[in-house]
Amino acid sequence: MKFQLLHTLDLTIIIAYLIVITAVGVYLGGRVKNAHDFFLAGRSLTWWIIGLSIIGTNIGANSYVGAAGNAFSIGIAQANFEWIGAIPAMIIAALIFIPLYWKAGVYSIPEYMGLRYNQSVRVVAALITSIVAVFAIGVALWALALTLESYLGWPIWVGIIVTGTIVGLYSIAGGLAAVAFTDSLQVCIMFIGGLIIVGLGLSETGGLDGFAMTLTSENPNHLQAYLPADHDGYPWPGVILGLGIVLSPAYWCAGQAILQRSLGARTQWDASAGMMFAAFAKTFVPLLIVFPGLLALVMHAEIQYPDKALPWVIKNVLPPGISGLMFIAIIAALQSTIDSGINSTSLLVTRDIRHVLYKNANPENDLKIGRYLTLILLLLAMCVAPVVAEMGGIFTFIQTVLSLFQGPMLALLLLGAFTRSVTPTAGLWTLISGVAVASVILAIGTNMLYVAFASFIYSLAALWLISQFTENDPDKDLDKLTYSPWRRG
Amino acid sequence: MDITTLPVAWANYISMGGFFLLGVIVWLIPRRLIYAGAPDDAIWRDIRIWATVLIAMQVILYALFD
Numbered sequence: 357m358k359f360q361l362l363h364t365l366d367l368t369i370i371i372a373y374l375i376v377i378t379a380v381g382v383y384l385g386g387r388v389k390n391a392h393d394f395f396l397a398g399r400s401l402t403w404w405i406i407g408l409s410i411i412g413t414n415i416g417a418n419s420y421v422g423a424a425g426n427a428f429s430i431g432i433a434q435a436n437f438e439w440i441g442a443i444p445a446m447i448i449a450a451l452i453f454i455p456l457y458w459k460a461g462v463y464s465i466p467e468y469m470g471l472r473y474n475q476s477v478r479v480v481a482a483l484i485t486s487i488v489a490v491f492a493i494g495v496a497l498w499a500l501a502l503t504l505e506s507y508l509g510w511p512i513w514v515g516i517i518v519t520g521t522i523v524g525l526y527s528i529a530g531g532l533a534a535v536a537f538t539d540s541l542q543v544c545i546m547f548i549g550g551l552i553i554v555g556l557g558l559s560e561t562g563g564l565d566g567f568a569m570t571l572t573s574e575n576p577n578h579l580q581a582y583l584p585a586d587h588d589g590y591p592w593p594g595v596i597l598g599l600g601i602v603l604s605p606a607y608w609c610a611g612q613a614i615l616q617r618s619l620g621a622r623t624q625w626d627a628s629a630g631m632m633f634a635a636f637a638k639t640f641v642p643l644l645i646v647f648p649g650l651l652a653l654v655m656h657a658e659i660q661y662p663d664k665a666l667p668w669v670i671k672n673v674l675p676p677g678i679s680g681l682m683f684i685a686i687i688a689a690l691q692s693t694i695d696s697g698i699n700s701t702s703l704l705v706t707r708d709i710r711h712v713l714y715k716n717a718n719p720e721n722d723l724k725i726g727r728y729l730t731l732i733l734l735l736l737a738m739c740v741a742p743v744v745a746e747m748g749g750i751f752t753f754i755q756t757v758l759s760l761f762q763g764p765m766l767a768l769l770l771l772g773a774f775t776r777s778v779t780p781t782a783g784l785w786t787l788i789s790g791v792a793v794a795s796v797i798l799a800i801g802t803n804m805l806y807v808a809f810a811s812f813i814y815s816l817a818a819l820w821l822i823s824q825f826t827e828n829d830p831d832k833d834l835d836k837l838t839y840s841p842w843r844r845g
Numbered sequence: 846m847d848i849t850t851l852p853v854a855w856a857n858y859i860s861m862g863g864f865f866l867l868g869v870i871v872w873l874i875p876r877r878l879i880y881a882g883a884p885d886d887a888i889w890r891d892i893r894i895w896a897t898v899l900i901a902m903q904v905i906l907y908a909l910f911d
Contacts, residue, residue, distance in 0.1 A: 432910050440860050443903050444867050447896045451874055455881065581910040582856035585849035592856035593848050600863070624882030625890065632895045639902055841875055 366680025373684045374522060377541070377691075381526020381534035391722030394531035395463060395703045397620040401533070405540050406630025409617045409696075411637045412539030414442075415546065416496050416693030420645055420686045424669075425662035427649025431571075431578030433590060434649070435642040439581075441599040442638050445608035449618075450631035453609040456773055456839050458624045464700075465610050465769075466708040472772040472837045473783030474829075475712045480787055481768075482708035484761050485612055486701045490733060491757065493697040494740035500690040501741070506667060507683055512742070519691070520738045527695045528730045535695045536617050542688030543637070549678075549685035550644030556673050557651040570654045578650065591803070598759070598805025602812045606762035610769050613700040644685075698737070702729040759804040763811030764790025771819050776834045782822035790815040860907045864900045871896045 388394050401409075427434040462468045466485065470478025501515030510518070526534045561567040571578050582592035608614060608631075621627035651673070652665035659668050666686075670679050706726045711717050764787050771778045794811035798804065835843070848855075871893050883890045 435906075435910075439903055439906060440863075443899060444863065447867060447871065447899065450892060451871060451879075451896065455878060458882075579910055580853065581860075581907055582853050584853055585851075591849070592853060596856060596859060600860075623884070625880065625884075625892075626882070628879075629890070629892055629895070632892045632899070635899050636895070639899065639906075841873075841878055 365677040366683065369677065369680040370684055370687075373545070373687075377538050378522055378525050380541070381530045381538055383530075384534040384537060385526070385529025385531075387533065388529070388531050388723070391706070391719070391726055393533070394723050394726050395616070395620075395699070395706075397531065397533035397536060397617075399620055400622050401536055401617055401620045401626065401630070402622060403626040403629035403633055405536050406617045406621055406626065407633030407637060408540035408543045409536040409692075410614055410631065410634035411641070412543045412546075412688070412692035413613055413617075413696035414634075414638070414693075415543075415641060415645065415689045416492075420499075420666065420689045422663065423645040424649035424652070424666040425664070427646040428653055428657075428659075428662040428665040429649075430583060430590065431575060431580065431650065432642070432646065433581060433583050433595075435646050436581060436590070436595050436599065438638055438641045438646075440596065441604045442608065443635050444600065445605040446631055446635040446638065448605065449609045449615070450628045450635070452839055453769075453773070454615070454618050454627045454631060455624060456837075457615065457619060458627060459836055463619065464703055464708055465612050465615060466704060468837070469768060469772070469783070470708070470712070472832075473768065473778075474780035477768070477780065477783045477787060478708055479712050480784065481765065482704040484765075484791070486704050486709070488757050488761070489613065489697050489701040489704075490737050490740060493694050493701075493733070493737035494743070496690050496693045496697070497737055498741040500687065500694070503683075503686050503690070516738050516741055519694070520734050523691055523694050523698070524731060524734050527698055527734075528727050531726070532616060532620050532699055535692075535699050536620070539617075539692040539696065542685075542692045545681065545688050546644055546685040547637075547640075549682040550647070552678055553651070553669060553673060553682065554643050554647055556678075557647065557655075557669070560673065561651070561654050567651075567654055571650060575653060578653070589803075590805070594803055594805030594809075597809040598803075598807070602763050602766055602808040603759060603805070606766040606769075606808075610762075610765055612704060613696045616696070616700045616703065694734075694737070698730050698733045701733050702726050705729050705733075756798070756804050759808040760794045760798065760811070761791045763794055763808045763813075764815040767812055767815030767819055771816065772837070773839050776838055777823055777828070778819055779823045779826040779828045781826040782819050785822055786815050786819040789818060854911055857907045857911045861904050864903050864907075868897060868900045871900070 392398055423434055457468055460468050460471055466478045466482040469481045497516050497519060500519050501512045504510045504515035505512055526538060558564055558567055561570060568579065582595065583590050585591045585593055618627040618631055621630060648669045649665045652668050657665060657668045659665060670682050674682055706722050706729055768783050768787060790811050793814050794807050797810050798807045874893065879891055879893055880886055
């Protein structure tokens with residue numbers, strides 16, 4: 357397949373895209389005067405930029421590269437990651453958690469955890485999030501390098517260095533504003549590319565009816581939203597309990613990379629509306645990442661393994677020029693994950709770890725430190741990328757790592773936000789023991805969806821129980837740190 | 846009760862029920878919190894309405910792919 361996919365027109369479009377993205381990022385860099393500008397875009401983002409940027413951050417390595425392949429294998433059930441596994445949590449994040457974080461006046465979710473519990477919880481939460489983020493950025497870099505190898509024939513290491521350099525340029529210069537703006541542009545390209553595939557795909561397969569008929573005649577379960585309870589990968593009770601109740605709320609209500617653009621909104625309303633707008637876009641994301649997998653199936657694609665479904669569609673369905681645009685959409689999806697990841701991780705290390713561990717840290721140095729850290733994290737992820745690739749499937753790897761700590765994190769967040777009785781000591785011990793419990797449950801071969809649910813239930817119980825025997829901090833401003841919509845003031 | 850013994854269609858019913866419940870919760874949130882920080886009180890800025898439309902779309906999707 358090397359070199360066969362792209363026409364001169366495609367290459368021209370790709371080069372133009374890369375120049376525009378870099379130029380926009382560097383231009384916005386001129387507006388960054390301090391850490392507030394760098395990490396929170398000077399609290400200037402509007403709701404539609406926030407919404408598009410959230411989707412850009414969300415659609416990443418585990419979407420374009422893996423979801424089309426998964427859809428090829430399991431059908432529309434893959435869309436659960438975009439529907440039941442996202443929309444309810446996004447609505448709750450928009451209406452409850454984003455207003456709570458705004459009221460607390462924080463830069464990050466670990467900072468909120470630090471205020472609600474103690475500084476140890478803040479550091480542990482920031483540390484776990486940062487380590488996972490470096491791996492996730494490594495995965496995204498690897499996936500991007502693989503894409504460049506498949507389509508352009510570039511060696512993997514060249515792909516990693518070129519991608520790292522471009523993303524690094526605009527992220528280090530422009531901070532969150534550049535990241536959010538380029539993400540928005542990237543999402544528009546993704547939707548244009550995806551909708552063109554839908555249009556051309558349906559016209560080649562006899563319209564919507566012809567498509568559905570061919571699909572279901574050969575794969576009767578591929579238009580069913582859920583898979584049987586004994587399915588190995590995605591049993592429906594696991595999807596509802598693990599994904600719907602734990603992993604998704606933890607990701608959307610406590611994910612720093614996602615929520616950072618909400619905290620950079622110009623008003624609280626923009627922050628909430630941005631997340632709600634993202635939920636609308638999210639509803640249609642299966643058209644971009646699930647449909648190509650189903651289309652490859654309907655068109656009887658002869659591919660060695662499911663992950664080749666999307667490249668096959670691009671090669672066989674799209675005309676020159678448009679395949680270049682789709683290629684850009686894939687690059688854009690991965691780039692937006694990488695840039696958001698390094699910006700948010702840089703914030704966590706600069707403020708949530710450095711400020712707590714080094715009491716004499718000067719906040720005026722945050723901008724300089726943040727930029728250096730962005731570069732260091734990017735280099736670290738570039739080194740980690742080849743190692744991560746050897747650890748198994750991209751999609752499974754990220755989901756597995758997340759399932760270990762998202763249960764405990766969500767338990768801390770929920771009881772911390774909705775009750776006044778949980779204590780700082782209980783928070784710290786629950787976080788540490790919850791991750792340990794999840795690791796043990798995973799080690800005995802339990803499906804990751806059930807691991808997430810079991811560790812969440814354990815953490816709820818542990819947090820409540822330990823709180824009964826430990827002291828609360830009387831100085832905490834719980835009015836500001838807990839959600840109580842019917843209390844005035 | 847062992848939910849794994851239920852037919853797959855129940856997963857759709859449970860999802861739709863969950864969305865209905867969420868729809869109720871959304872409308873329990875006071876209006877003053879919804880408009881906090883909004884430049885005006887135009888009705889389109891009431892994001893509870895956005896949430897309701899979203900929820901309706903999800904219910905339709907899970908009814909469709911049953």
